[in-house]
Each structure stands twice: as structure tokens, then as C-alpha cells.
Amino acid sequence: MKIAFLDAATMGDVSFEPFERLGDFTRYENSTPEEARERVKELDVLLINKVMVDKQLIDSAPNLKLICIAATGVNNIDVEYAASKGIPVRNAVGYSTDSVVQATYMHILSLVGGAPYFDDSVKTGSYSRSGMFTDPNWNWWELAGKTIGIIGMGNIGSKVAKIAEAFGMNVCYFSTSGTGHCKDYPCLSLEELLKVSDIVSIHAPLNERTNRLIGKEQLALMKPTAYLVNVGRGAIIVEEDLAEAVDNGIIAGAGIDVFVQEPIPEDHPYLKMQHPERMRLTPHIAWASIEARRRLIDIMADNIRKGW
Secondary structure (H helix, E strand, O other): OEEEEOOHHHHOOOOOHHHHOOOEEEEOOOOOHHHHHHHOOOOOEEEEOOOOEOHHHHHOOOOOOEEEEOOOOOOOEOHHHHHHOOOOEEOOOOOOHHHHHHHHHHHHHHHHHOHHHHHHHHHOOHHHHHOOOOOOOOOOOOOOOOEEEEEOOOHHHHHHHHHHHHOOOEEEEEOOOOOOOOOOOOEOOHHHHHHHOOEEEEOOOOOOOOOOOEOHHHHOOOOOOOEEEEOOOHHHEOHHHHHHHHHOOOOOEEEEOOOOOOOOOOOOHHHOOOOHHHEEEOOOOOOOOHHHHHHHHHHHHHHHHOOO
């Protein structure tokens, strides 16, 4: 059985031994569309993360029996065409829940607590020169008693909510599907959630209901002291509107891990802001703790073992 991973570099330094035990495994760090079409010609099993698997690529692989994606979403695969050719597509569910939840709170705590400011205060010598035992010049606030509004109350959103409760926060959510299945917290309209929340945290998939869900009109509903965190998908937010809202103080700041175009272009609005200190930007790493990547490899290997 011939197996190949077309963009293995996206997985970092995890071991690919589980694949090697299953067949003739080839690891490609990255693949252009042209390289991908050449590399799939004799494959039985195709492994990808963000490589586009379109009709042309599928037609280039006459022996292909299975496509495994190193992700939960399958937006970059033409699933319908694969099914028409009798090729199942298997994703990986639940591998990154703890990783994404932790990254969510990394952003929240950094934004609310002013971590970069205080770190700079010490390292630049400002604290040493101040003559005071403390630096009171950044007003940070407690999560206890504040409200977090969660957009998308799935596995990840639910765990974010539980941790918010541990901080003493009030929790509400907006159901992007229109059906509020979770009865543990109040399900609000998007407008009401944005108005009452001190932190808005996005944990929804990208689809026709969530594409460009948060733009200028929605941001204007938020408190000027509120923060927005997005570890879902970049296109859920209108990026230029968010950059403008943060710069102009419409909201206090944002923590962003996902972007419409990845990697982020060098002329992106987030990189041209007058107040970059109000933003926390990470390069789509919320999914990628070492434990999550190891779990992901194991799930993909298990998907291969289940056959087709």
C-alpha cells in the first residue's frame, strides 16, 4: 500500500512512524499543485493538511482508495467528486479540543491582563527606573463577574464555557446553526450577545451562515471595553473592519489565530495598524500543541487501518 503526506511540514517534528508501519510511506514537506498531481499518480492513500484536493488532483490518482485530512474541516477537498469516484474522505474529530481551548485563554489572559506591557516594563528598564515597587499604569481587570459570549457551542465552545465558569464568569452563547441545543447557558441572538459580552470568543465552523458574520455593524454593538477572540476561521470576521474597530477604540482589542489568507500577507490590515499593541496575533497555532499533533497522527493512522 502506497501512502504519501503531501504537506507534512505543517505537522512539525512529530513522528510519522504510525504511517510507516502501514505501508510504503513517503513524506513530502510541501507540494505545489503541479507537484501534487505528479506525486499522487500511484498512491493508494493520500494524506493532506491544507493541500487543495480538487477534481484535477483526484483524476491524477487512478489508484486512490482513501483521502485522510489532518483536520476536522474538509473545506479544501472536493468531497462530492471524491465520493463520485468511490473514494472516502476521513477527517479527524476531537484531537485539538484541549489545545484550542488553552490557546483561547492564552489570548484572553494576555489581552485582559496586559502581559506584553508588563513584560516590556521590566525588560526595558522602565520598572527599574520608576522608583516604585509596582507599575500601576496599565489598568487590567478580573474575569470574575464578567460575561463571555461564545459563538459556536460545540465541543470546544463548551469547554471554554466550563473554564470561564471556573474564573467566575457569566456565560452566554449564540448558535450559528440556529438551534440552541446547549441548555446549560442562555442562548442569545448574535446582536444581544455582542451587546452584553465583555469577551466574545469564536468557535464556529466556516460555512454560508458564518462567512463574514462579524463586520462593522456587529463590532459597533460591542462594548468599547470588550475583546474579541477568533480561533475558529478567519473569514468569520471581516478583517479590515476589525482592524479599523480596534484602531478607533470601538472595541478594546482582539486576539486572532486564524486569517482569511494563510500565511497572512505582509500588507494585511492587522499589520498596518496604528495601535498594534491592542492586538494579539498568532500564526494559526491553536490546534497545534505537541499532544494534539501526536493525537492527530494516531487518528489518521487509525483511519487508514479501518480501510475503505
